[in-house]
């Protein structure tokens with residue numbers, strides 16, 4: 001193996017640049033040259049593939065500190081590239097360009113979509129391995145995905161900062177948290193940030209139940225200052241009503257067939273204002289949730305995943321993804337088939353963690369874990 005490529009696809013996430021640096025360092029230890037491809041799978045289409053960036057040691061030396069991805073990203077799906085109102089399968093072009101660039105291996109960093117493409121390309125003979133990345137942590141086959149811990153920290157801080165205005169003004173503060181159809185990010189940042197209610201996609205909610213919980217808390221607090229007279233509600237962007245209805249930002253779907261979620265926070269706060277005897281506001285931190293430099297776990301996990309990806313390629317592991325088992329960063333690094341990663345979503349285990357009455361963490365959870 002003499003030359004490998006690296007690309008990052010899908011939503012950016014803190015920790016990607018640490019992983020790229022680690023790929024370069026490990027590859028160089030084996031005398032392998034690394035080139036960066038730009039903007040995910042788009043970087044391997046004809047019009048873009050001449051623009052690759054050589055990644056010598058000194059270029060990536062400080063990348064572990066950077067947020068986002070220094071290689072750029074896109075949601076391009078080479079199996080469904082939009083053109084003149086239709087979509088085209090350009091996967092053969094991608095395979096040809098991998099050969100044209102002289103790449104003996106490719107490291108694709110991404111979530112379900114990017115790694116789904118990696119899987120299909122590996123089936124067509126491309127020498128590709130995956131690195132799991134997404135702030136949503138919804139990928140099957142691994143217990144950790146790059147970006148998750150930093151996003152939890154960021155979201156927890158936002159939730160915490162929403163508490164004081166809500167407390168001073170006795171209102172309900174709704175905070176809409178990303179995560180697509182999985183509740184990991186909303187749930188853990190909501191628990192960490194001490195939210196009163198956390199709505200997750202895995203457990204549909206009803207307005208009546210929400211109103212009951214909020215009214216009980218706020219009216220008690222308004223009568224007696226000993227008790228809180230405000231509430232912070234964390235709503236996962238994929239939170240669903242009992243009738244299964246999802247709130248979407250637009251009806252359009254991306255190249256992977258996903259609708260753009262968003263709007264549940266605003267919908268809930270206006271509903272609370274109209275139907276409950278107290279005021280409400282909503283905050284949508286949106287892409288800031290993925291922003292900023294990686295925290296320690298993502299820097300460390302990026303480092304572990306990047307090196308493991310090169311080892312996987314060297315060991316003939318094309319068609320596989322590096323994975324973590326156990327609690328990051330002191331976890332076991334192994335690998336898993338890309339087919340598993342592409343086969344569905346890893347959702348929050350609501351039966352284990354979630355109290356459907358309180359719409360929050362199971363009170364017994366902490367005791368259960370201890371015993």
Ligand code: F6P
Nearest residue numbers: 011134135136178179180261290
């Ligand atoms: O998958 C990461 C994520 O941030 C989701 O949580 C969110 O729904 C989506 O990406 C947003 O997509 P985009 O970056 O295309 O707006």
